[in-house]
Amino acid sequence: MxxxxxxxxxxxxxxxxxxxxxxxxxxxxxxxxxxxxPTDKGLLVIACMDERIPVEDALGISLGDAHVFRNAGGKVTDDVIRSVALSTHFFEATEIIVVNHTDCGMMSAPDDAVVDGLEAATDERLDEIDLNPALPSLSIGEASIADWISMTDDIDEACQTQIDYLKDHPLIPDEVTVHGYVYEVESGALRRPGERVAEQINTRVSE
Structure with a gap:
């Protein structure tokens, strides 16, 4: 190890x-x-929990190099911010990388459809359940359950939005660098958000 x-x-x-x-x-x-x-590379990675995403291989890192936070969709939630704040202020993380990916399960249906499906499967109303039983004082306030589910329409746009959000967040030191990439499950490679190479090389019009 x-x-x-x-x-x-x-x-x-x-x-x-x-x-x-x-x-x-x-x-x-x-x-x-x-x-x-600190971590060997002063790195914190936020990535989707999808089993097809080999975070370490994709970034060329090894065990011990980074804090890795994975959740459904690789979403920058308040809990992610909590971990990022701790990692950057107390564990000397100086770099953050967001890894989203194509064919993400969080793009498979609209928010409301997922809410309806969960309620049908559990026979429970989600808005009547504490979202975090270990911390019942926390709640989503006036936000909707659909916002909590947080499905994604465009993975490139979502990745860039999260990069910008992290760069501007008051709990993250200004000197911490933030980058993000989209992992293509079809090619097994990372690309920058918004740079869909296939769209550029498979059309007659070129820049």
Missing amino acids: VDSPDQSAPETGGVFEWVEEQIEQRDNWARRRRKGI
Whole structure:
């Protein structure tokens, strides 16, 4: 689990030093929060929970490099902001990357249709249920259940909107960089939001 330049002991001499280094690395890994050790790359990733999105592979990162927050749609909710605020202010995160993706399940139906479907499946009215039983004092106030579901019409627009929102949020330090990408499940590659290359190369009109 813990990365090391060389996982094998030296052929001659220096074994004591090698063992001590391994012990120290394991201790740092196990107690990195207590020791104030930040993520290896000072990175926080917000991504969809979809099982097709290989976040680490897509970004070229490894275990230990980043805080990774995944939810349905890779949405920047208030709970995401809570985690981002903690990561940037107390765990030295200096970079945020949003990863949305094509063929997202959060684009499969209108908000109201999902609400109706959940109510039919559970035989419950969602507006009569505490959304977070562990914190019953929290509520969505006057917002609609459809807003809580938060389906998406255009994944590129949603990604860019979330980038802009994070950049302007008062709880996120100005010096933290924010970027976002759309992961194409059909190609297995990231692209910048709004840059649908297929649309540009498969039409007669070109720029």
